[in-house]
Amino acid sequence: MATAARYGSRVDAGLLAGCVVLSLIAVVLKDEDREPIASALRRSVVAPLVGLQRGAERWRSAWVASEQRQLASDSVAIRGIKEHALQVENDQLRKIVGLGSRLEWGFIPAEAVHSAAPSEDVVTNMTLTAGSVAGVQRYNPVVAPEGLVGVVQTADPTMSVAILYTSPDFRASAMSADASAFGIVYPHTGRGSAAYMLELRGVPTRVQLKPGTQIFTSGLGGTFPRGIAIGSVVSELKTTEPWTRTYLLRPSVSPSHVTTVLVLTAQRVTQGTGNVWGAAVNVDSATRRIIAANDSIARQATLLEAQARRAVLDSVRRATIDSVRRSLGVIVAPVTPESTAVRARLDSTRPDTTRKPPT
Amino acid sequence: MNWAGAVRTTLVCAILIVLHYTLRPLLAWRASIDFLIVALLLGSVRLRPGAAAVYGFLLGLVADSIAVSPFGAAALSMSVVGFGASWLKAVFFADNLALNGFFLFLAKWVFDLIFLIVGHRAIDPELAMQIFVWSPLAAAVTAVAGVIVLALLKPLMEVRST
Numbered sequence: 001m002a003t004a005a006r007y008g009s010r011v012d013a014g015l016l017a018g019c020v021v022l023s024l025i026a027v028v029l030k031d032e033d034r035e036p037i038a039s040a041l042r043r044s045v046v047a048p049l050v051g052l053q054r055g056a057e058r059w060r061s062a063w064v065a066s067e068q069r070q071l072a073s074d075s076v077a078i079r080g081i082k083e084h085a086l087q088v089e090n091d092q093l094r095k096i097v098g099l100g101s102r103l104e105w106g107f108i109p110a111e112a113v114h115s116a117a118p119s120e121d122v123v124t125n126m127t128l129t130a131g132s133v134a135g136v137q138r139y140n141p142v143v144a145p146e147g148l149v150g151v152v153q154t155a156d157p158t159m160s161v162a163i164l165y166t167s168p169d170f171r172a173s174a175m176s177a178d179a180s181a182f183g184i185v186y187p188h189t190g191r192g193s194a195a196y197m198l199e200l201r202g203v204p205t206r207v208q209l210k211p212g213t214q215i216f217t218s219g220l221g222g223t224f225p226r227g228i229a230i231g232s233v234v235s236e237l238k239t240t241e242p243w244t245r246t247y248l249l250r251p252s253v254s255p256s257h258v259t260t261v262l263v264l265t266a267q268r269v270t271q272g273t274g275n276v277w278g279a280a281v282n283v284d285s286a287t288r289r290i291i292a293a294n295d296s297i298a299r300q301a302t303l304l305e306a307q308a309r310r311a312v313l314d315s316v317r318r319a320t321i322d323s324v325r326r327s328l329g330v331i332v333a334p335v336t337p338e339s340t341a342v343r344a345r346l347d348s349t350r351p352d353t354t355r356k357p358p359t
Numbered sequence: 360m361n362w363a364g365a366v367r368t369t370l371v372c373a374i375l376i377v378l379h380y381t382l383r384p385l386l387a388w389r390a391s392i393d394f395l396i397v398a399l400l401l402g403s404v405r406l407r408p409g410a411a412a413v414y415g416f417l418l419g420l421v422a423d424s425i426a427v428s429p430f431g432a433a434a435l436s437m438s439v440v441g442f443g444a445s446w447l448k449a450v451f452f453a454d455n456l457a458l459n460g461f462f463l464f465l466a467k468w469v470f471d472l473i474f475l476i477v478g479h480r481a482i483d484p485e486l487a488m489q490i491f492v493w494s495p496l497a498a499a500v501t502a503v504a505g506v507i508v509l510a511l512l513k514p515l516m517e518v519r520s521t
Contacts, residue, residue, distance in 0.1 A: 008407065008409075011407075011409050012407055012408040012409030012410075012412070012442070013409070014409070015408075015409030015410070015412050015413055016408065016409060016412040016438060016439075016442045019412045019413060019415070019416035019434070019435075019438035019442075020435060020438055020439070022416065022431075022434070023416065023419065023431045023432075023434040023435030023438060024431065024435060025431070026420075026423070026430050026431025026434060026435075027429055027430070027431035027432055027435065027477055028431075029430065029431070034430040034431070037424075037430070038423065038424040038430055041420065041421070041424035042424050042425065045421070046421050046424050046425055049376070049377075049380045049421065049425060050380075050425060052377060052380045052381050053380040053381070053384055053425060055381070056380065056381045056382070056383075056384035056385050057384045059385055060384055060385050060387055063385075
């Protein structure tokens with residue numbers, strides 16, 4: 001039994017040694033010697049496995065190609081989405097740049113970071129990335145290309161917090177586009193989308209505003225300069241006030257779309273913004289000026305035409321007189337300014353022909 | 360090992376060899392599962408050490424003929440691993456899956472070690488990276504796959520009685 005076991009062990013060791021030796025011979029063989037053996041194996045015993053491996057690799061290649069195609073299409077889609085976002089951002093930045101170039105001076109650009117708490121239904125304030133170091137002060141107006149956004153509430157060195165027109169603390173003195181009606185703009189007390197509306201209160205009863213009438217800041221009160229767009233009239237609200245009217249306004253600016261704003265400095269507020277937001281008041285005055293200018297041009301043209309007509313008539317008359325004189329044998333001196341002046345002087349010294357000389 | 364057991368073992372080993380040439384290229388992992396090592400260990404523990412060495416040698420020749428690696432390196436490695444697995448079969452087929460997993464890990468790593476050293480013939484940083492990073496990772500993945508296979512086939516497979 002023990003002999004058999006010992007024999008078995010020797011056989012095992014011998015087989016291992018044989019395998020190791022054969023393997024080492026295979027390893028040390030030259031390429032041209034080992035390739036026929038490998039090739040023969042690949043064509044005979046291992047052929048099915050080679051086929052399987054080739055098939056699997058083909059599947060893998062197809063899978064990778066499909067993934068790459070999917071990735072390519074995904075990246076194209078993502079690029080499309082990004083392009084749209086970039087386009088929107090570019091439009092906003094262009095508008096801001098346009099507003100900045102119209103304002104020329106007295107503003108501080110800032111990025112607006114919306115800071116609505118999850119519990120809040122309405123966004124009432126936003127954080128601005130410019131602070132007192134950049135020149136932002138409390139109560140500076142915050143504007144967007146579309147119009148008024150809000151007012152700075154606190155100004156820290158590197159950032160500031162602005163309340164939006166939706167804030168219960170927001171007030172703005174306002175007027176209609178033709179400056180026929182004045183009032184105070186308040187945030188509208190409503191829920192949902194109505195919470196983002198405004199109210200124009202204190203409009204005299206005698207003034208009636210039509211829906212669509214543009215409302216601008218009036219400049220009264222000193223917080224906001226005259227002419228910043230606030231919104232447009234939607235409808236009149238029924239109130240208990242007997243002497244004043246209240247109107248519901250649709251704001252010019254949507255807070256959710258505001259990403260970049262301009263903060264107007266106190267000096268700019270004092271000196272006004274002019275016709276940056278196309279206030280109808282200014283437009284009207286400009287229109288009147290244009291009409292007046294047109295009238296003066298027309299008058300001037302008429303005057304010139306009359307003068308020209310008169311000059312033509314004069315020259316015709318003179319030519320007729322000269323021709324008559326020539327036919328009568330009278331020498332006609334050429335008409336020059338000098339001769340005309342001399343004649344005038346002579347006329348002034350010559351006694352009146354109608355008056356008889358004193359005898 | 361009776362005939363039914365031999366057939367079962369042969370079938371399982373064949374499936375594992377087929378998986379090695381179908382699933383492995385499909386997955387194409389950097390540290391891939393070596394189903395040939397699992398098949399070698401499953402077969403070797405049911406054979407005498409000498410026969411296991413021959414089994415490993417043949418399996419290695421198959422691997423060498425298909426791979427671009429130096430011819431004979433896999434044959435040498437598998438011969439040694441097969442012989443060692445058969446010699447340590449009592450330990451390997453303990454009912455502890457973690458221990459089985461450890462021996463699968465060890466077998467794969469020893470295989471890679473012999474294979475790489477014999478195949479490369481020169482020590483370079485890439486070889487060291489392969490031996491100490493990628494080979495242990497591949498061994499770990501192979502061990503996990505082997506443990507899963509052993510757990511699934513446990514009711515079917517029987518260990519050769521000494």
